[in-house]
């Protein structure tokens with residue numbers, strides 16, 4: 113069944129090219145200037161808890177963010193129970209909700225949607241801010257049948273009016289989104305975790321990122337892209353947050 117699903121995606125030319133790239137990067141990706149354990153040591157000695165950071169800025173908003181995201185988690189569990197495929201868990205979506213409510217951005221871009229925890233949290237923040245638009249880039253999970261219909265499945269219909277979803281993979285989606293928007297206020301990267309995937313995405317969006325863009329990158333323990341990037345670009349602020357054993361990078365003031 114999996115082979116059949118893979119073939120039915122691979123016959124679509126746009127999907128095929130990205131599938132081949134993903135398989136290639138799985139085996140031959142560059143790991144960065146630090147090896148896996150050097151990078152992990154660096155993350156471990158530099159991380160702070162997002163909870164402490166958020167409480168220092170706005171404790172009331174953080175408490176509210178946790179409550180809103182508990183509700184999202186509960187709803188998601190109920191919806192996902194009815195699906196027989198594992199669509200994976202969410203990113204650190206309470207952080208996203210908190211940042212959206214705090215900064216009231218006009219344009220948010222995220223890569224990596226899957227079931228849609230991060231999309232839901234961001235769109236919920238947009239609804240409450242009464243401003244903003246979310247642009248999301250994803251690529252269907254090619255091991256399951258009809259994967260397109262599961263992208264963002266937990267996002268309630270009523271929140272979708274502020275959402276534009278692109279599902280042809282970052283290398284195709286991001287140039288399209290880049291032309292549609294001017295500046296990105298918040299960029300959440302949670303798609304292709306390879307070094308090259310991260311590098312290409314930032315390169316494709318270089319005209320939309322400036323010193324006021326907030327950049328959040330998930331799973332920065334996978335390679336040393338985040339370390340290399342801050343060494344190269346010397347941003348004014350950067351943090352490493354730890355969440356459920358994974359690390360999330362935050363950059364402001366590029």
Ligand SMILES: C[S@@+](CC[C@H](N)C(=O)[O-])C[C@H]1O[C@@H](n2cnc3c(N)ncnc32)[C@H](O)[C@@H]1O
Pocket residue numbers: 130200201202203204205223224225226227228229230231249250251252253280281282283302303304305309
């Ligand atoms: C970890 S999941 C995203 C989780 C999501 N942010 C959430 O909080 O629910 C990663 C997603 O990125 C997608 N993805 C992987 N490679 C991609 C690529 N090259 N372009 C776009 N999306 C990609 C996967 O198919 C998957 O849907």
